[in-house]
Amino acid sequence: MSGQVAVLGAGSWGTAFAKVLADAGRDVVIWARRDQVAQEIRTDRRNSQYLPDLVLPERVTATDDPGKAITGSDLVVLAVPAQTLRGNLAEWVGFIAPDATLVSLMKGIELGTTKRMSEVIVETAGVAADRVAVVSGPNLAPEIAAEQIATTVVACPDMDRARFVQNAITTPYFRPYTNDDVIGVELGGAVKNVIALAYGIAAGMGLGDNTRASLITRGLAETARLGVALGADPLTFAGLAGMGDLVASCSSPLARNRTFGEHLGRGETLEQAQTATRQTAEGVKSSLAVRDLARAHRVEMPITEQVELVCHEGLDPRIAVSALMSRTTKPE
Structure with a gap:
């Protein structure tokens, strides 16, 4: 070649x-x-x-x-x-x-x-x-x-x-x-940035492995819901571009969205987090766009909704976590 x-x-x-x-x-x-x-x-x-x-x-x-x-x-x-x-x-x-x-x-x-x-x-x-x-x-x-x-x-x-x-x-x-499956692969990459922000926020707040595992799992579930609504193959989200990318971005300190989220979880402002990380955290802006895409297709994405509120409307991360926990209980 x-x-x-x-x-x-x-x-x-x-x-x-x-x-x-x-x-x-x-x-x-x-x-x-x-x-x-x-x-x-x-x-x-x-x-x-x-x-x-x-x-x-x-x-x-x-x-x-x-x-x-x-x-x-x-x-x-x-x-x-x-x-x-x-x-x-x-x-x-x-x-x-x-x-x-x-x-x-x-x-x-x-x-x-x-x-x-x-x-x-x-x-x-x-x-x-x-x-x-x-x-x-x-x-x-x-x-x-x-x-x-x-x-x-x-x-x-x-x-x-x-x-x-x-x-x-x-x-x-x-x-x-x-x-x-271009739709599934792209959505997996875009939404994982938002979920990694949520994971980082939880880590910055000092929340433990149960919380973090729940965010990865439920984050993957809302990504797949949106993907299926847009015509993606649900199996894509169990693969490298879904679960694989999500685990890497959530678990690694090298991942900029997770790191950015940690700063927010420790109580820093968006501007302070941006100064500290010095790189683009795509999930910050994508949280708005993903939320709008989900609403347009009537897909529930509660983690994405709370990340957007924290990043763009100044919601205290502790209130965001409380809002997720107080949602109506339902079957998995």
Whole structure:
């Protein structure tokens, strides 16, 4: 397999994914928003702000010019914050080759439209849905950068294209599986960020393992309810993009949504938590969009509702926990 790959976004996951692609035999150009980051990658093979211990392979270079990154790439990997995707992609679409595969690494729901990331890509780039693949799973960037063994899911309506992406990212330490359930894979990734916030809040409050196990389990249940309402395969949520990603994001101190939630659980404000974590916690904004999506489809998502109230309406986390516990009892 040959050909250049563009990775648009120089955050933790974009940078680690560029390493995976290079280790799998591809030449990679990372687009960084700031020239300083691109220069450091070119000259020192490092991205010290996000993955300071990683020395990138020689196959990886970087630029702050999106046209240079995208032109000639048969794979265009999108790794920007979910809420900036539409605006960025609108500026980049003219550089994308007519037969290029677009790969989404983003885990979020767009505010206002409640669209999944693949839907935003299809709409903004004017491409068919079968040209868009989604990569999601228990993929904590620092562990993958350190070549710790990990698995992931490549979801696409076109299974030939899914296998093409699968082959482009298979390494001795990174094992991708294919799936055609794009809805389920994307929802698993988006909603787990919200549940991980709830888990972090509980941890920050000093609540124990029973509480945490309950949040993971009931969080998965409300994710699956929404997924089924949108046409997803319920079995997807028992797999890597559902349970796998949720467990990793809830249990690991490397997970930014869990860490952000811990700060809130200790009584810090949203602004204080943002300053402390210094990275985008997608679940904060996605909690609004997921809540709106659930309401539009009349799906009960009580954990998501309480996370949104804590993050956006200043609700005391202790009151949120009390509200969850005082809900009407029902069968599981």
